[in-house]
Amino acid sequence: xxxxxxxxxxxxxxxxxxxxxxxxxxxxxxxxxxxxxxxxxxxxxxxxxxxxxxxxxxxxxxxxxxxxxxxxxxxxxxxxxxxxxxxxxxxxxxxxxxxxxxxxxxxxxxxxxxxxxxxxxxxxxxxxxxxxxxxxxxxxxxxxxxxxxxxxxxxxxxxxxxxxxxxxxxxxxxxxxxxxxxxxxxxxxxxxxxxxxxxxxxxxxxxxxxxxxxxxxxxxxxxxxxxxxxxxxxxxxxxxxxxxxxxxxxxxxxxxxxxxx
Numbered sequence: 001x002x003x004x005x006x007x008x009x010x011x012x013x014x015x016x017x018x019x020x021x022x023x024x025x026x027x028x029x030x031x032x033x034x035x036x037x038x039x040x041x042x043x044x045x046x047x048x049x050x051x052x053x054x055x056x057x058x059x060x061x062x063x064x065x066x067x068x069x070x071x072x073x074x075x076x077x078x079x080x081x082x083x084x085x086x087x088x089x090x091x092x093x094x095x096x097x098x099x100x101x102x103x104x105x106x107x108x109x110x111x112x113x114x115x116x117x118x119x120x121x122x123x124x125x126x127x128x129x130x131x132x133x134x135x136x137x138x139x140x141x142x143x144x145x146x147x148x149x150x151x152x153x154x155x156x157x158x159x160x161x162x163x164x165x166x167x168x169x170x171x172x173x174x175x176x177x178x179x180x181x182x183x184x185x186x187x188x189x190x191x192x193x194x195x196x197x198x199x200x201x202x203x204x205x206x207x208x209x210x211x212x213x214x215x216x217x218x219x220x221x222x223x224x225x226x227x228x229x230x231x232x233x234x235x236x237x238x239x240x241x242x243x244x245x246x247x248x249x250x251x252x253x254x255x256x257x258x259x260x261x
Contacts (some may be wrong), residue, residue, distance in 0.1 A: 003091075004191075005066070005203070006074045006223075009054070012208075017131065017148075019072070019103075021022040026063075026066045026067065026068050026250040026251065027065075027249075027250055027251070027252055028068065028153060028178040028250060029069060029070070029073070029178060029219075030068070030069040030071070030145060030169065030175065030176065030178055030180050031063075031068060031070060031173070031177055031178060031180070032073065032089070032168055032172035032176050032177040032179070032180045032181065032182060033060065033072050033073075033181045033183060033246070034072075034075075034164070034165065034181065034182050034183065035056065035072070035075065035183045036074075036075045036077060036183075036184075036185065037074060037075035037076045037077035037078035037079060037103070037106055038075070038078050038185060038220065039052070039056065039078075039083075039183060039185050039240055040052055040053050040056070040074070040106055040109070040110075041078045043100050046078065046079075047078060048078065048105075048159045048186035049080065050108050050109075050174060053109050053110060053113050054112075054113050054116075054238075055111060056110070056116065056183075056240060057113035057114045057116075057225055058117070058121070059240070059243075059244070059245070059246045059247065060072070060110075060114060060145045060150065060246070061114065061117050061119050062244065062246070062247040063162075063246050063250055064119055064148070064150060065227070066247065066250060068250060069145040069146070069148065070145075070150045071107050071145070071150075071151050071153060071171060071172065071175050071177055072107075072110065072150060072151065072152045072153065073103075073152075073164055073167050073168040073171060073191050074103055074106040074107055074110060074151050074152070074164070075106070075163075075164040076099045076100070076101075076103040076105070076106060076164070077099075077101060078102075079086075079102035079104075079105060079106070080098050080099050080101075080102040081099055081102075082095040082096035082097075082098060082099035082100075082160070083095070083096075083099075085098060089134075092160065093160040093161075094105070096156075096160035096161060097127075097160060099156075099210065100126070100127060100155040100156045100158070101127075101155070101234045102132060103129075103154050103155055103156060103164060104123070104125055104129065104132065104154040104155055106134070106154075107125075107152040107153075107154035108123060108133075108207070110131060111123050111152055112151055113143060113152060113215075116186050118235055119150075119159070120136055120147075120150070121145075121148055121149055121150040121151070121152055122141075122144045122149050122150075122151050122152070123154055124136050124144075124151055124152065124153050124154065124156040124179070125150045126152045126153070126154070126158030126159075126167070127155040127157060127158055133154060136153070136158070138175075140176050141153075141175060142175060145175065145187075148229075153167060153171045154259065155170075157170055161221065162244075163223070164222050165167070165220040165221045165222065165223075165224035166221060166223045166224040166227065168180060168220075168224065169220065169224040169225075169227035169228050169233070170227060172228075172233060173227060173231050173233060177184025177233070177259045178233075178234075178237045179233065179234045179236055179260075180228060180233060180234070180236065181236045181238065181246065181249070182216065182219070182220070182235060182237045182238070183238060183239075183240040183246070184237060184239055184240060185236065185239075185240060185241065186239065186241055187237055187239060188203065188238060188239035188242065188245075188255045189200045189203045189205075189235050189237050189239075189255065189256050189257030189258065190194070190203070190204050190205065190217050190219055190259065191203050191204070191217075192204070192208055192215065192217070192219075192256040196225050202230060203255075203257065205215075205257060205258070206257065206260065207257060207258075207259055208261065209225070209228070209229040209259060209260070209261060212225070213261060214227075219259055220235065220239060228259075229261070232260075232261050234258055234260045235258070235259040235260075236249060236256055236258055236259075237256060237257045237259065238254065238255070238257075239255070242254070242255070250254050
């Protein structure tokens with residue numbers, strides 16, 4: 001039986017080590033991008049909106065073209081959210097596993113969009129499903145990044161009771177990423193109060209981990225935030241709605257909040 005996993009012998013244009021960045025010097029050379037599942041819905045109330053997926057893929061490609069190595073974690077809330085299922089009476093562990101499967105669907109959709117633009121990717125799942133994704137092996141994932149492939153980490157951590165925020169922080173540390181980029185919908189940073197409800201909400205340009213904790217500023221869930229803080233991994237919160245925003249931040253421009261030590 002042949003396996004689709006061992007594809008390192010395939011010649012891929014994006015895997016050349018001598019390809020220089022195409023525009024300027026990026027502030028970070030390897031990053032984790034965390035996207036909520038809801039970001040893929042567009043104006044719909046559920047599921048995937050292909051034009052929105054393609055637009056986000058365009059943003060990722062623009063950063064990839066700079067020579068930046070990109071890890072990606074996508075939530076599954078547009079399809080199924082384990083915590084919501086649990087709140088409606090479903091057994092929590094089962095609900096969380098269903099949510100993990102939703103993240104795999106989103107990862108495959110993003111892979112399709114990226115590879116339609118000749119950005120080579122690998123979907124790497126924390127739950128074994130060899131027919132559609134590679135199993136998570138850290139050294140192999142690092143090698144993919146070195147070959148300039150986008151690594152999309154799916155199925156969370158593979159364990160219930162952990163969110164995709166925690167999965168993003170965990171994989172970012174394991175992959176030695178230099179920052180976590182939190183792509184938000186309609187919010188371009190960290191505010192002292194909900195900007196969608198309060199017109200006088202103040203956005204922070206920079207804020208420390210301790211200030212986030214003491215002021216209860218919503219950035220990531222507690223487990224994910226602790227992983228980032230303990231390993232001194234900066235968190236960049238920005239809006240996915242601004243065209244070119246992701247690339248702009250890598251060049252030191254744009255509107256965002258940096259959470260650091």
